[in-house]
Amino acid sequence: MQRKLMHVGPSFTSYRVQMAGVSENTGFASPDFLEAMKNSLEGLLYVAGADDTYLPFILPGSGTVAMETVTSIIPKGSRTLLLTNGVFGDRWIPILSSHGLDLDVLSAEPGRSVSLDDVRKKLDTGRYQNLIMTHVETSTGVRIDIEKVSKIAREHVDRIIVDGVASLGAEKEDIARLGITAIISASQKALGAPPGAALIVVSRSALDHINDFSYFFNLKNWITPMERYLEAKNGYLSTEPVGVVLSLSRVFSDIRAAGLDERIEEHRRLSLALNEGIEAAGLKVLAERDLWSNTVTAVLSDHADEIVRGAMDLGIEFATGVHPKIAGRYFRIGHMGYVNDFDALAALSVIERAAAKCGEKVRIGDGVKKAQEILYDLTKKNGGGQM
Amino acid sequence: MQRKLMHVGPSFTSYRVQMAGVSENTGFASPDFLEAMKNSLEGLLYVAGADDTYLPFILPGSGTVAMETVTSIIPKGSRTLLLTNGVFGDRWIPILSSHGLDLDVLSAEPGRSVSLDDVRKKLDTGRYQNLIMTHVETSTGVRIDIEKVSKIAREHVDRIIVDGVASLGAEKEDIARLGITAIISASQKALGAPPGAALIVVSRSALDHINDFSYFFNLKNWITPMERYLEAKNGYLSTEPVGVVLSLSRVFSDIRAAGLDERIEEHRRLSLALNEGIEAAGLKVLAERDLWSNTVTAVLSDHADEIVRGAMDLGIEFATGVHPKIAGRYFRIGHMGYVNDFDALAALSVIERAAAKCGEKVRIGDGVKKAQEILYDLTKKNGGGQM
């Protein structure tokens, strides 16, 4: 039996992408690496919707590394409003605190998002120079409306920072148009490359004053390296994860070939079919309907952990729930990277069966049927995308 | 978008299996190759249900190479009864003819199998020393009942040869128990390794008199090499496809780990769900219901080729029909190798959508729902297999 990974960590990958990372005598100064680094930096700007007033950064690390590094653009003495819809939004708190940066927190109940009214009220106080929000909250599958928040925020703050770890590559970021200062992400989630690279895009104007609290987490040290890499020159500061970058470069080439909008639409279609299928089967999606994301779906069930184990036996690895308020009472499905819309049916097949076995009241077949109807409606015109 | 291969040629493979074939400085005399060759030869006996009165052979080549090589056990002057349910059964005719071997042919209409009565009548004439049949006919998806045919045949002929190209590894062969003299197959179909190796298992007693019509296609030349390989010694005669054998060895290890019966049951479950789903959706399976195979499903449609193209756009590669009597009026789905039962739903999703787009009267969602109900019924006790 072939196993499928629908976890929220490293995502569906592709043979070609992983193969691209198996290099033959490629070092950090080798021509093929330098070409891949340049292509990846340019690709990163493309998926972020950034223009040439932004500078892209690729560092050895993870999403958390990207978070802590971008924090160096926040001046000491300024104050940040953090919007958090769950565990990974909350992670900004210890990061900022460890560097003595002041922040206030607006948070939402699991499955909900902070309200625009509350955001406006907070910002109207005039106390904040920075706003941080998580586009898709991995712990709950909730997507915040970055367009609406940015519209409000850019009239009040100097810096808007978006955590795009679970969104970049599968949701519209459009940071230049929205006036977002910086976005961070990682190689292994919505992009579908292997884990190992931290990704950051920052407005060049925000790089003038960098907070000097670390050597590695200091964007100032990385400006010249990245500018050199953008010219396909060796920009060594600390050894980049060569294989991961070679893979990432392939991902960005694939996205350009398919078109970013088409790729986002494919993820939206899968997600809609999956979410609707779950509810048709008789289970409940954690996120409110208008907050469903393209990449992560959280499902409520009193047998959540048992369903995750049963699904593993049936061939799919899901993720258990991690939000402390409801841990053990929900599980999560990642649908990121090199997916196809019919993967929604595989997920539903396994969920319906594993849930029924635990005694959940599910209507076997109704979930997959509903999902199929949605896929039919959304693809009947064009026969599907291409890549 | 990730593409899925459900063709009837090279089948679903697995990363691990292909990776196992990427070797580091491995030649045909290297220890790791010799170990893989031994493991593969032993594995071949295992999946064929052969005991130590049989000798296994792995040759560079394809299914056709295996067919022509096994023909060397047929004595000149003897007469063969060939049972053929389609194109690949028919291929034995030019092979035997090119070597001056006499044969008579019993053939069936597309979707049907030759009748046991006809077989019995032919054999009762006492004119035949050999019988050849194809376990699963790749051009129609029809499975012949090798147990019943063998029971009749072994009272009349000296040699029963089974073409297991589309069955070995996903159907019960059990050749020792059934008194089958030889079975042939290839690496890339039901076994799920890459193409490049021809597989043959022959009763040692049938190796005493080998037809001398070729150098390469002469099993006599291969006996000593294979006996040496079985002892993990270099048995070089002609360069074996080293990488393919390394992959094949991994496949046999996987099958042993899962258990052959469990693996066959997984394929049966997928196949049943798929076939029932197709009919529930309003399409017609070519094979009669009691002839459905575990590995190939043929579907009738006046828009067959259009459906295959539409499915490619939606992410799955099926095979067009090749039976000359109905070419263009059906297509084929391969479900061999490293599949999972929920792949049936992916196939149905794509078929329903692609067929509807062509104007076929399909009931969107009914196919996938029916398939899901069957998967539920067949897995509700144990929660699925393991591997």
Place this chain on the structure above:
Amino acid sequence: MQRKLMHVGPSFTSYRVQMAGVSENTGFASPDFLEAMKNSLEGLLYVAGADDTYLPFILPGSGTVAMETVTSIIPKGSRTLLLTNGVFGDRWIPILSSHGLDLDVLSAEPGRSVSLDDVRKKLDTGRYQNLIMTHVETSTGVRIDIEKVSKIAREHVDRIIVDGVASLGAEKEDIARLGITAIISASQKALGAPPGAALIVVSRSALDHINDFSYFFNLKNWITPMERYLEAKNGYLSTEPVGVVLSLSRVFSDIRAAGLDERIEEHRRLSLALNEGIEAAGLKVLAERDLWSNTVTAVLSDHADEIVRGAMDLGIEFATGVHPKIAGRYFRIGHMGYVNDFDALAALSVIERAAAKCGEKVRIGDGVKKAQEILYDLTKKNGGGQM
């Protein structure tokens, strides 16, 4: 310790070449396979030095499969003169004989080549319609002068067949200019792809009358498939080794990028350094000096098998000797595929050390020094090749 393969079977490969063969859902009708098949067929013509009066063939199999298949162009009743310098030349005897084809044999002592005078005398009898010769004899490392033999032969015979198994890709073949009718080879030797594909190039005029002695070994059956593959269309007759062809396609692209002449020169340089180094170290090369090949070097030693074992411990796998007249008294070094000229030094380092340990009188360091001097002389102008 990293082991290096310098055997005469599957040769030095490259990561990229093996990786190219790890496919993602690629079947024998998939677009990427069809493109690779076309590129490989065209590449095959290029390295053979063939023009459009020739047709290329790629079959599942091995060098022996290519030998037996090309035999189908020899008419029954015609007579063949076989020139053989060793074991693999001799293999043509049972192949032709099994198909009732008459032949006479001119053979040479190990390390020598049949003399042009003897060839001329034989051909002057007017008894022969076909001539077969092996460009590089793998069992002895001897290279025959195909240019001189062809010049004599094309005035006497209708068909000249060259066995290029150990030469194609590393020696000049130039078959159109030399008037050679057909050349055969295999994927895994001088070309450096994995084993699994038999390669044949035949003059189209020789395809008019094909000997009908087999189904698979009948070039007539393969003409239409190959003509379709040359147009990147599915030409299925028997399943091609998909992964091997994907790798082979990469090899041909690499050769075109480097230039065939440059690639041949690199092999010549390595070979010269190695052969001279062996003699400088105090050992004796089996082949006469003017018969040294670019791809295989055979070394005489009374401790040959012991040296091969010792070399394995030191990190290189060589091949033992197989010529029956001197088996056990020599060993062989393959230098084919993705080699670099400095690999000659690695081989010499290991040979000197392993030979000394067995009690051979070798001058430690003199072999490697001599080889280095030759490499210096041959590269001092241009600083080496590129690829």
Place this chain on the structure above:
Amino acid sequence: MQRKLMHVGPSFTSYRVQMAGVSENTGFASPDFLEAMKNSLEGLLYVAGADDTYLPFILPGSGTVAMETVTSIIPKGSRTLLLTNGVFGDRWIPILSSHGLDLDVLSAEPGRSVSLDDVRKKLDTGRYQNLIMTHVETSTGVRIDIEKVSKIAREHVDRIIVDGVASLGAEKEDIARLGITAIISASQKALGAPPGAALIVVSRSALDHINDFSYFFNLKNWITPMERYLEAKNGYLSTEPVGVVLSLSRVFSDIRAAGLDERIEEHRRLSLALNEGIEAAGLKVLAERDLWSNTVTAVLSDHADEIVRGAMDLGIEFATGVHPKIAGRYFRIGHMGYVNDFDALAALSVIERAAAKCGEKVRIGDGVKKAQEILYDLTKKNGGGQM
């Protein structure tokens, strides 16, 4: 032509090691990852020579990440003596400074090491609670004698930190016996895995008081995750570089199979042959003879950069020099990871040729000859190592 990487960054790798990292649906909670993580953590203790009073850490990142993270064990207010023999030793200065940690620096001229006398004198002042040293300085190839320094230091300081980025896996560390508090390294250098993982081993007693200056660079946050991983349980804090860890696990298994001492001896042999060969050829090694390391060799030449370019054309990628005092006047050879002792000859062949072409006075062949004599002397008893 096959290119060889002898850079000081990502090192010689092996097919098997890279292949091990190409995973099939492996996430950070998947059983195969958890097993690889456990094996890697245990392997890390083994190569460091640590016992169960130490805790191992594997983080997403690089050598620099490991440096900055280990800094968290240094208490604010304590004072550090830094011994630096070059650029990478110097890197500790901005790292410690950015966190407000006081330090004094003892540095050496390029090619030399700080003297034991100077170390003793400094420590005798009683001003230092911490000592940091770099085992092998990548910018010069100099190895410090960690045994002698540790013997002196452990009577004066509370914490000895060793930078083992260019040594761990190819030099003896033996930290428990030497009383070293912590050692850091990275996956891609002497160990020979792909880059992407930061490696740290710390005495458990030093983990009681962790400096709270960061979220990610705070070892306290990583203690529980690593203790869980050591039990093969999910210890998620930030996504680990899954593929890199799978590869690293293979490396540690390989080292255990060969034996750490044997692996170190192989590197020593190669290094000695290379260094002696360079001097025999007429070039000058930067490091003083008794400071030669097993992993990095720096060579003085006024044509250094030209030699590096010429070597690239001849098939080997070396590294240019980076020490600011002599940049452009030397180049570096990395001999780390999956090397074989005869790689010394390949390097020398290319260096002699490239240097001669630039007009350097080199004695062609004398370098390789000398190296070969050394390899002979060091392997004549046992015929080489095994792995």
